Amino acid sequence: MTLPELVQGELGEESPVARVHLGGDDELFVTATRTLVYRAEGLLSDESVEEYPHDAERVSVSESRRKAKVTLEYGLDGERTFSVPRGSLEEVLHPVLAGVLSAAGITDPGETVERTFRFSELTLVVTSARLVKHVGAAVWDEDYEEFRYDDVSDFDVEEGSHATTLVLATNGRQERFKAPSDRAREIEETLADALLDHYDVATLEEFRALSAEADGEDGDGGALDRADFGGGPDPLSAEPAEIDTDAGTRDDPLEDPPSDPGGAADGTTAGVGAAATEPPRRADDAEAGAAGEAAAAGDAFGDSGFEPAEPTDDLAEEVAALRETVDRQAERLERHNELIEQLIEELRRGR
Template sequence: MKVPPLVRRELGDEEIRASVNLGDEDVVCFTATRTLVYRGEGLLSDEKVVAYPHDFERLTVSEGRRKTKLTLYYADEKRDLGVPLDRGETVLERLLEGRLGVAGVTADDEGVNGVFRFSELTLVVTDAQLLKHIGGVTWDADFESYSFADVTGLDFEEGSVATAIVFAVDGRPERIKAPAEQAPAVQQTLQRALFAYHDVSSLDELNAKVGSEPDEEADAEDGLDLDAGIDPLVGGEDDEDESGGQPSERAARTPAAGGQRDTADGVNAAQRSASQSQPSTQRTPPATADTSADLASLESQVAELTAAVERQNERIERQEQVIEKLIEELRQGR
């Protein structure tokens, strides 16, 4: 990736560990301690870089029709980061990877393989542990960690609505229920990370290598049952964002519509002028020379009107291009 000069100056001695393209020239760059968001020059803003330190205390996520908004809460402020919807999960993974590294929860070479959000549960699968956070926010300091070194068994119990992930640690099973549509992704990510950590290639091999008998009583006491309310984690802020965006788009389209009406009025006026210029059928036909002069005058008027219409159409096309660019920048959260 070609690093914009403005980002390079902001980096200082830090190195970019990962990056996500947001469309056009916009890009998010991740270092060990910060997330740098670069916005190229556009109709609404100048070229700039905004830094989001990884020492935030809390993180929330809300999804709209086009954008994902990540809100980072610090000790004295909060900052919003808006990205296209299809980039939201990738940016979230890298943000949490940076946060866990700064907090010392993960090692320097320990990456995040997946982040999964359910109703009030967030699971983070790293190279060496499974992290579980329960609550309305996506992340804060109130989470639990299960090291892969302590795993003694893994199983999956499929149901019509949810799949139970039976994750045994030191013989005590932790039951986590994932919605059926998201369960396959969770299963694949968790198995892939565990297999790599324990150097096995199948679930049977893993359980044979680390296995111990599960503690059924502990299962009953400590199990996490999320049968009720397995709705996607979507914040109420989405409605505010989306309703705020729609009037801007409607307003942006107004100049083009007005230009088209002006053009239509001009053409109608031209037609009326042309019709008024034509000789009446009730009058005595003029001489041949006069008729030729009238035709030449009419042709000249039509040519001038045609040129005016073409110029107006060119202006409308330029307006539409500007409006499309404006709408695109609004969608990207500028």
């Protein structure tokens, strides 16, 4: 797939490592050193390319119902923000954050960022060599923590009804963090696969045995204490809201008032009786009555000196001209509707 000419000029000798479609002809391109946001020509703007270097000190995200904004802060050099459709945020954030981690020297050359997980005030970045953890309003800043797989001796999961605790044994300590139960399986599998690939083993049991052998232990000294993981901070709100079970109750529904069988019967009898006593009308009588009414109307026009109006050529021309005007107005309305839909689509894409 070819690149827009304006993007080719901005890239120079660099090649994009990620390309994300933002709706319409708008796209986002990520290189090793920067992010380029391409906006195609539209109702609100001309064709353009904006550049966002990866040497940022902080990355934050804000979301609204339709849009999401990614802000890169550069210390004394200020900050830069670009907007994307909310549905594209996760696809955009992953390569951008990977570029920022690489520029900050957190990940090494050749190290792959496998997945990025963002839950409220917890962000987890799983790479091929480490786990990067950040707790706070920002997605990432200098207050991050990292856990190299070379220092990890065990990995386990403690399941809960609303949140799941993931525990790493590293350097003789237990590092634990919580994630929503509906996403914990994704983190568990991604992190476990990264650990197994790093140590070139097939199962966690083999990984634990390998770690115990490296430590000169029988396999228990470096393992996690699965009986008690302790307390620790919880970055997520895992407790459900209290529910008032009495608020939705009500008394038995009211009974319908008794009906009056006698009245209903009398009404039915009366209607049948009236219909039975009225003599049927003959079709000949109806036709005769209609003819008489038409004759009376004609006599009325004759007595008054007026005659019924007949259609003229001028009236037909006016009707034709009016129809042509209505057709033109309909075409204009259709064009206006198309422009409004295009404007709404550009606003949704974060123009």
